[in-house]
Amino acid sequence: xxxxxxxxxxxxxxxxxxxxxxxxxFINKRAEDDDPLTDLDxxxxxxxxxxxxxxxxxxxxxxxxxxxxxxxxxxxHEQFDGxxxxxxxxxxxxxxxxxxxxxxxxASVAAGNTVGVARKANIIDVRVLNAKGEGSxxxxxxxxxxxxxxxxxxxxxNSVINMSLGVVPVSRALNDVVxxxxxxxxxxxxxxxxDSEDACGQSPASAPSAITVGATEKTSDAVTDFSNxxxxxxxxxPGRQIFGAIPAAENDDYLVLNGTSFSxxxxxxxxxxxxxxxxxxxxxxxxxxxIKLSTKGxxxxxxxxxPDAFLRTPAx
Ligand SMILES: [Ca+2]
Numbered sequence: 001x002x003x004x005x006x007x008x009x010x011x012x013x014x015x016x017x018x019x020x021x022x023x024x025x026f027i028n029k030r031a032e033d034d035d036p037l038t039d040l041d042x043x044x045x046x047x048x049x050x051x052x053x054x055x056x057x058x059x060x061x062x063x064x065x066x067x068x069x070x071x072x073x074x075x076x077h078e079q080f081d082g083x084x085x086x087x088x089x090x091x092x093x094x095x096x097x098x099x100x101x102x103x104x105x106x107a108s109v110a111a112g113n114t115v116g117v118a119r120k121a122n123i124i125d126v127r128v129l130n131a132k133g134e135g136s137x138x139x140x141x142x143x144x145x146x147x148x149x150x151x152x153x154x155x156x157x158n159s160v161i162n163m164s165l166g167v168v169p170v171s172r173a174l175n176d177v178v179x180x181x182x183x184x185x186x187x188x189x190x191x192x193x194x195d196s197e198d199a200c201g202q203s204p205a206s207a208p209s210a211i212t213v214g215a216t217e218k219t220s221d222a223v224t225d226f227s228n229x230x231x232x233x234x235x236x237x238p239g240r241q242i243f244g245a246i247p248a249a250e251n252d253d254y255l256v257l258n259g260t261s262f263s264x265x266x267x268x269x270x271x272x273x274x275x276x277x278x279x280x281x282x283x284x285x286x287x288x289x290x291i292k293l294s295t296k297g298x299x300x301x302x303x304x305x306x307p308d309a310f311l312r313t314p315a316x
Contacts, residue, residue, distance in 0.1 A: 064105070067162070109266060144163075188209070189210070190212055205214055214233040215237070235290065
């Protein structure tokens with residue numbers, strides 16, 4: 001069949017957030033810039049000690065669409081202020097009101113209005129995982145194809161994808177679609193994975209044009225014991241005890257979680273900041289800007305060809 005590019009066995013995909021805390025946290029309304037979360041405080045400055053501030057460009061990702069390819073988003077959470085909308089669902093028997101918390105959490109880290117990086121960005125829910133946080137490579141490919149269609153047919157060409165999930169071993173089919181994503185002009189940040197192994201062993205972390213993100217600690221810039229590493233990682237960002245939003249009847253529920261799943265949306269949000277502050281660029285060029293802006297010489301515990309690059313948000 002000449003229309004078939006590749007045939008590949010279906011693979012199971014999981015979220016990159018294995019370690020869960022049971023304790024629930026709540027926050028009060030507060031002056032966000034002067035009392036930021038530790039991860040946000042860390043990424044707006046080159047070196048420690050933390051200065052107790054998260055300072056970011058006023059544009060704050062405005063006009064950028066961040067597609068959260070994940071387990072669904074609780075759209076009415078207070079963190080999203082009406083900026084989050086439903087895009088599409090590509091999982092079997094997915095019920096709208098039965099979502100795993102992972103997608104909401106990831107969306108809030110990318111663009112939540114007090115716990116996120118790009119606080120004025122648009123958030124688009126592309127659901128590819130079911131209520132247990134599980135899906136398959138074909139679900140991922142359908143989800144990414146949907147984003148490519150939205151990008152090509154829509155007026156807004158400022159598109160960023162976050163994909164905090166992975167499949168082992170490498171899926172050539174999924175990696176091929178990631179290339180189509182970046183060829184179309186869409187930026188994509190992905191989690192490196194949490195198996196303390198080489199990120200080149202899973203997808204989409206191994207896709208060359210994806211920005212693959214490893215996790216560092218909360219109290220230092222050491223690579224965490226769970227983060228995947230190696231030359232397929234492009235940049236490191238905090239991934240320990242990240243505070244984020246989860247679905248709740250009262251729209252104000254939060255949790256603290258570990259994982260490269262939450263390092264990746266810090267990068268996705270930063271890409272949105274870069275686009276709204278200056279202008280959009282082809283993915284390869286924006287990636288270069290991101291790496292150039294990143295802080296060198298602070299990440300410790302780099303192994304097996306891991307890059308010396310720590311996430312830094314652009315100055316206002
Ligand atoms: Ca700071």
